[in-house]
Amino acid sequence: MSLLAFTVAAIILAITPGPGIAYVVARTVAGGRSEGLASCLGTGVGGMLHVLAAALGLSLIVAQSALAFNVVKYVGAAYLIYLGVRLLLRKDAALTMDAGEQVKSQGARRAFFEGIFVEALNVKTALFFLAFLPQFVAPGEPLAPQLVLLGTICVVLNTLVDVVAVFAAVRLLKSDAARAARARLMTKVSGVTMLGLGAWLALARRET
Secondary structure, three states: HHHHHHHHHHHHHHHOOHHHHHHHHHHHHHHHHHHHEEEEEHHHHHHHHHHHHHHHHHHHHHHHHHHHHHHHHHHHHHHHHHHHHHHHHOOOOOOOHHHHHHHHOOHHHOOOOOOOHHHOOEEEEEHHHHHHHHHHHHOOOOOOHHHHHHHHHHHHHHHHHHHHHHOHHHHOOOHHHHHHHHHHHHHHHHHHHHHHHHHHHHHHHOOO
8 A cells, every 4th residue: 555655646746847847848948858858867866866865864763763763754744744735825836938048058968967966956855755755665674775766766757757848848838828727737636645645644654
């Protein structure tokens, strides 16, 4: 059940419009498909740095105190609920040209390294992995490999969605009422899903 819940949550989070998709689309608008794809690879590498950091840090926590790790898990469940509330209160889920106007062409190589730095320095990503991944680990099994596997799945899904966004950048950037409505609907569904998932995890893990 935890694996199913993780898969559903990871897919929904990956396809929900957000800063990551906006960034790679903006990079594509500024420098073309090559820069867009390079930025996707860069953000993917940056995401893996967060995964490794989370795996190492959480492994140290659980090694020192099982109680502390349980606290992290419940705080994480609360964080998922917080994310759900934010998504439900979010008014503008559509991508606009504003992001593209702030980015200049700089070449694929530089776009790749910028993508790494942009994602690696994103504190919200670090907090998300620290809160999200512990909810789905199997008790009694080695922790670090599980965290790396789950985190890698998240990063791969996010990167695949970013790549799709690059190839569809022109259509995504068009201001279209129907597209904006679909984005808003997806955001609301994501918010409800995060609320339900956070509540379920907070209750389901109390015996472990």
